[in-house]
Amino acid sequence: MTTYAGSPGVPVSPVPRDDGIDVAAAAARRVVSALLHVGADGGAPMADIARDLDRIADQLEEHAPERQERVIGMWAGRPRHDPVTGPENALAPPVRLHGLPDGSVTGTVTLGLPYQGPPGCVHGGISALLLDHALGVANSWGPGPDGMTGTLSVRYHRTAPLFEELTIRARQESSEGRRIRTTGEILAGGRVCVSADGIFVAGHVARPVAQDEGGR
Amino acid sequence: MTTYAGSPGVPVSPVPRDDGIDVAAAAARRVVSALLHVGADGGAPMADIARDLDRIADQLEEHAPERQERVIGMWAGRPRHDPVTGPENALAPPVRLHGLPDGSVTGTVTLGLPYQGPPGCVHGGISALLLDHALGVANSWGPGPDGMTGTLSVRYHRTAPLFEELTIRARQESSEGRRIRTTGEILAGGRVCVSADGIFVAGHVARPVAQDEGGR
Known part of the structure; x- marks a missing residue:
């Protein structure tokens, strides 16, 4: 499940595995x-x-470590749990994004009933969620700095359909000091359904570490 | 489960039941x-x-009607399936919103690991999702017209924490012709973490109906 046959670009989101938690x-x-x-x-x-x-939840919870320990653990390696691309997160479709040589990222996804807003259409807030995440991945992939969302402006051009393949694209447009501008869009049948324009601020929330590793 | 003891306002999102699909x-x-x-x-x-x-998914799928029939059915009554407040949708926390006499809506929610963005914090796109939906509910509740999202501008003031009670508020600010302006915010500990400013356009995607009901 780690091949990307026919797909352009490098995987820039976690690749689903065919065993274990995925x-x-x-x-x-x-x-x-x-x-x-x-x-x-x-x-x-x-x-x-x-x-x-x-009963399944009970069984799982027996294996769950203390919460803070778990939060540290899930950030110790490459995160695979986010609600957009995370193979370990059942909320995520999951979207699979690829980085292109021009610094942009792209991926396709087909969404079903859990993501519905208007009848037969993707929920506008779900489109915002997917774009916010894709813009963040574009910041990580491109040559410029990476950061956290400061403002996100989303424009709805037409409804995005459920049950049809959507294309998501994003790219970092510019950066000046700590201010990063990144844009993206969701398309169906080659037409833009939703576009986003984000201003990101360079920097990140520190990854949590165990108390006895605090000094590292 | 239909009481709102100690809660101000009228339920404006589907109230979870203690039986059946919920x-x-x-x-x-x-x-x-x-x-x-x-x-x-x-x-x-x-x-x-x-x-x-x-095995559970297999068992459920045996009971699933044809897809278009199901989409018609889920829009025949009051929808209970959306990804923010829908008790039938496991993606939804679900948020429970109440309408206040001043025309605004409000609710509280505590989010866990499925909604994580930065370590220990709510994903920025999840905040956008919750706010987009809350703004839409505010349009339904308030005295003005209702509509679909045209643009949504989200501003991130500070990270919203997981595992702590968040307050969501939204209200329709104005409407002029078909153009509606609605705002909202997510607060933690009384401080605004995320705010949203939306322009909505009056109107809705038509609810789907069965072919033989098309004329009604």
């Missing part, structure tokens, strides 16, 4: 989506399903 | 969160968990 998260995504595809009146035995899911 | 979605949320709390190295039997989750 497969469990992929299965959880199926459950989230299937619940919405069935709905309240679909005749599924929801009480039984809730009990089975709670 | 309970299954709540259990799915627990699974999504627990996966991130355990992580790849927590020693949980992920292959077994993936198999159990896939």
